[in-house]
Amino acid sequence: MSSGFSFDITASSEKGLARAGVITTPHGTIETPAFIPVGTKATVKSVLVDSMEDLGSQALLSNAYHLYLQPGPDVLDEAGGLGKFMNWDKPTFTDSGGFQVLSLGVGFKKILAMDAQTFRSDQVIAHNKERLAHVDDEGVTFKSHLDGSMHRFNAEVSMQIQHQLGADIMFAFDECTTLHNTRPYQELALKRTHDWAIRCLDEHKRLTEERSTKPYQALFGVIQGAQYEDLRRQAAQELGSLESSGIQFDGFGIGGALDKDSLGTIVKWVNEELPVNKPKHLLGIGAPEDLFVGVENGIDTFDCVLASRIARTSAVYTMEGRFNVSNGPHRREFLPIDENCDCYTCKNYTRAYLNHLFRGKEMIAATLATIHNERFIVRLVDQMRASLMDGTFQELKKEFLGRYKHKSGQAND
Numbered sequence: 001m002s003s004g005f006s007f008d009i010t011a012s013s014e015k016g017l018a019r020a021g022v023i024t025t026p027h028g029t030i031e032t033p034a035f036i037p038v039g040t041k042a043t044v045k046s047v048l049v050d051s052m053e054d055l056g057s058q059a060l061l062s063n064a065y066h067l068y069l070q071p072g073p074d075v076l077d078e079a080g081g082l083g084k085f086m087n088w089d090k091p092t093f094t095d096s097g098g099f100q101v102l103s104l105g106v107g108f109k110k111i112l113a114m115d116a117q118t119f120r121s122d123q124v125i126a127h128n129k130e131r132l133a134h135v136d137d138e139g140v141t142f143k144s145h146l147d148g149s150m151h152r153f154n155a156e157v158s159m160q161i162q163h164q165l166g167a168d169i170m171f172a173f174d175e176c177t178t179l180h181n182t183r184p185y186q187e188l189a190l191k192r193t194h195d196w197a198i199r200c201l202d203e204h205k206r207l208t209e210e211r212s213t214k215p216y217q218a219l220f221g222v223i224q225g226a227q228y229e230d231l232r233r234q235a236a237q238e239l240g241s242l243e244s245s246g247i248q249f250d251g252f253g254i255g256g257a258l259d260k261d262s263l264g265t266i267v268k269w270v271n272e273e274l275p276v277n278k279p280k281h282l283l284g285i286g287a288p289e290d291l292f293v294g295v296e297n298g299i300d301t302f303d304c305v306l307a308s309r310i311a312r313t314s315a316v317y318t319m320e321g322r323f324n325v326s327n328g329p330h331r332r333e334f335l336p337i338d339e340n341c342d343c344y345t346c347k348n349y350t351r352a353y354l355n356h357l358f359r360g361k362e363m364i365a366a367t368l369a370t371i372h373n374e375r376f377i378v379r380l381v382d383q384m385r386a387s388l389m390d391g392t393f394q395e396l397k398k399e400f401l402g403r404y405k406h407k408s409g410q411a412n413d
Helices: 049-054 064-069 073-079 098-106 155-165 183-210 229-241 260-273 288-296 306-311 344-348 351-359 364-390 393-403
Strands: 006-012 019-025 028-032 034-037 060-063 092-095 133-135 140-143 150-153 169-171 218-223 251-254 280-283 301-304 315-318 321-324
Touching: 006 364, 019 364, 028 034, 034 060, 034 364, 049 364, 060 064, 064 073, 064 092, 064 150, 064 155, 073 155, 150 155, 155 169, 155 183, 169 280, 183 218, 183 229, 218 229, 229 251, 229 260, 251 260, 260 280, 260 288, 288 364, 288 393, 306 315, 306 364, 315 364, 344 364, 351 364, 364 393
Parallel strands: 034 301, 060 092, 092 169, 169 218, 218 251, 251 280, 280 301
Antiparallel strands: 006 019, 019 028, 133 140, 140 150, 315 321
């Protein structure tokens, strides 16, 4: 059934879980570890797909929830799928919409990293936000943030939408909790995610057979469990061996709001339990220092909006850390954002020019800053892959983290 999709490990760390490999999809290969830039609505905001290819992106991830609302999965299906729709001929991912359930339900930002030690409440909601989603055992009812219309998502609907979107890699529908939820609620949500995973496999099998003329779409299960070791290991064991309708998951995503200080520990718990021969994706994590933690603990692919989102506020990456190029001191700096960077922006423009663009509110400011940030992150993970191949990963990690001063909290960046 999984014709056209495979994962091969090409190098492994002798002392840990880190590895390099190759994911093969109907639309090409992804050399891992790899960073997958996010094009939420079938576009990386302000950047052409040609530029995303030029900067080294091997794949792009789009959002099932947003594409469901606009323009609709039927439009993308008629267009020939997500890649064809946005003129991208390389591999594509879509998430399930589960994270948006959390975002709409509690009103927090897109990247959820929070302090697990503060308070516990199952009614937590961000200040001055309306609760737009309500979860039950069957699925979630939510109000569109576009026009206020009511919609219903469940495992089957998520699979139907994602099959129409046509991405090479899809994620099972899950309930993504916050770290502020109580232990009993985390247990309830974990059971829901498990039950929904079975339904996703069943619907995936049905749709794959019904749409047999389409390229095969891989389905990844999503591991939840918040900050609890027993719940994370339980979820990994159960979904790692889960079979329904004669099929299993092709890979796995590690999801949920993650306490930044415990990221490596949580990822290690999960990857010690999951099958070694299947790819693992870390959902929504993209700060440079966190990428090292993920790779070290067995992550193969990452996605995150952080690089592009902060670029639109003038924040740019360098090997020494992050800074805002719109700030006054950069007005007369006639040098690249990062002299070690090979991106289009750094080859052609100066900090002074970007400072001028941001201060003048020119649209191209976001384009040039995003190209730089995405290239910085893509290249950094490429360097990690090369270091795993030649056995120098620890040296690369020590050198980079020794120079890189900004430590991203992600949630409040």
